[in-house]
Amino acid sequence: MDGSMTPRSAPVLILLGPPGAGKGTQARMLEDRFGFVQLSTGDLLRQAVAQGTEAGRLAKPIMEAGGLVTDEIVLAILGERLTQPDCSSGVVLDGFPRTTAQAEALDEMLAQSGQRIDAAISLEVDDVQMVQRIAGRFTCAKCGEGYHEQFKTPQVKDTCDACGGTEMTRRADDNAATVMSRLDAYHAQTAPLIDYYDRRGVLRKVDAMRQIKVIGESIADVVASETA
Ligand code: AMP
Numbered sequence: 001m002d003g004s005m006t007p008r009s010a011p012v013l014i015l016l017g018p019p020g021a022g023k024g025t026q027a028r029m030l031e032d033r034f035g036f037v038q039l040s041t042g043d044l045l046r047q048a049v050a051q052g053t054e055a056g057r058l059a060k061p062i063m064e065a066g067g068l069v070t071d072e073i074v075l076a077i078l079g080e081r082l083t084q085p086d087c088s089s090g091v092v093l094d095g096f097p098r099t100t101a102q103a104e105a106l107d108e109m110l111a112q113s114g115q116r117i118d119a120a121i122s123l124e125v126d127d128v129q130m131v132q133r134i135a136g137r138f139t140c141a142k143c144g145e146g147y148h149e150q151f152k153t154p155q156v157k158d159t160c161d162a163c164g165g166t167e168m169t170r171r172a173d174d175n176a177a178t179v180m181s182r183l184d185a186y187h188a189q190t191a192p193l194i195d196y197y198d199r200r201g202v203l204r205k206v207d208a209m210r211q212i213k214v215i216g217e218s219i220a221d222v223v224a225s226e227t228a
Contacts, residue, residue: 009115011036011090011227014097016193017123018186019179020130020137021208022215025146026123027094029216034223036090041098043144044077045069046171063173066181068189071101079109090227098190103197119226120197121219123208127183134179141167152212202226 013036015023027038045063048056055077059069078096081087097103110116136149142165147154154161158168173182197203204222208215 009113010088011118011223012093012110012115013091013118013223013227014093014120014197015095015123016120016190016197017125017208018127018130018190019182020133021123021125022212023094023123025152025212026208026216026219027092028144028146030092030219030223033216033220034090034227036092037086038094039078039081039087039091039096040094041074041078041096042094044081045074048077064178066173066178066185068098068185071099071105074098074102075105082109097193098185100192100196103193117197117200117202119204119222120193120202121222122194122197122203122205123215124205125208129209130183131176131179134174135176137174138168138170140165141169 011034013030015027017023024038024040024042027040030036031038045056045059049060049063050056055073059073062069074096082091093106097106106117133148133151136151137146138149139146140160140163143160143163145160145162146152147168159166160168173179194203204226206215206218206222210218
């Protein structure tokens with residue numbers, strides 16, 4: 001409750017940053033710490049591909065090439081997910097928005113439900129190192145916990161710390177050629193959103209070249225102060 005005694009609407013946070021910046025890892029930490037729901041359009045699209053839906057069929061070749069899936073498909077998938085009841089505890093958007101059109105559509109969707117963006121947190125990283133970061137990452141096939149050969153290894157080799165799962169997977173688009181295309185797409189279409197949110201007064205920058213836990217603490221501080 002804020003000073004005006006009006007109940008505040010569910011927090012909405014955005015994580016911005018190039019592929020490999022750590023958006024997924026940090027979104028999961030925010031889920032654990034604050035009870036928010038991580039909404040990753042990349043995960044939603046990968047699910048659609050795995051399920052063989054019409055949207056998945058259209059998205060697959062674009063994702064494999066490292067391009068951006070159309071705003072129409074992404075907005076439909078995200079819009080549907082946002083109406084599910086668990087989102088009422090607050091959401092962390094990871095990998096969305098990625099274009100100005102998506103950012104404007106998000107503003108509209110939120111306005112319709114009386115919500116607003118509490119903070120757009122930009123994970124500031126050195127691009128050159130993103131290729132190396134992405135090359136080393138893998139995920140638990142059972143629960144989706146993310147790991148990295150160098151920066152976050154499981155305590156027991158090939159066993160997930162979170163759920164005990166023993167099957168680890170690597171994303172098909174985490175190869176060097178596709179990563180370069182994804183970085184290009186980021187600079188051409190997504191980086192302008194840093195200005196977009198700066199102009200709206202909700203941009204917060206966090207140095208994301210530090211240790212995962214230290215970055216997590218900085219982000220948690222931003223979230224605590226912006227959603228208080
Ligand atoms: P990510 O898991 O966020 O790295 O996304 C993986 C791939 O899914 C991207 O390279 C895009 O092809 C697609 N994708 C994810 N989110 C979006 C989005 N908001 N807009 C367009 N394409 C997206």
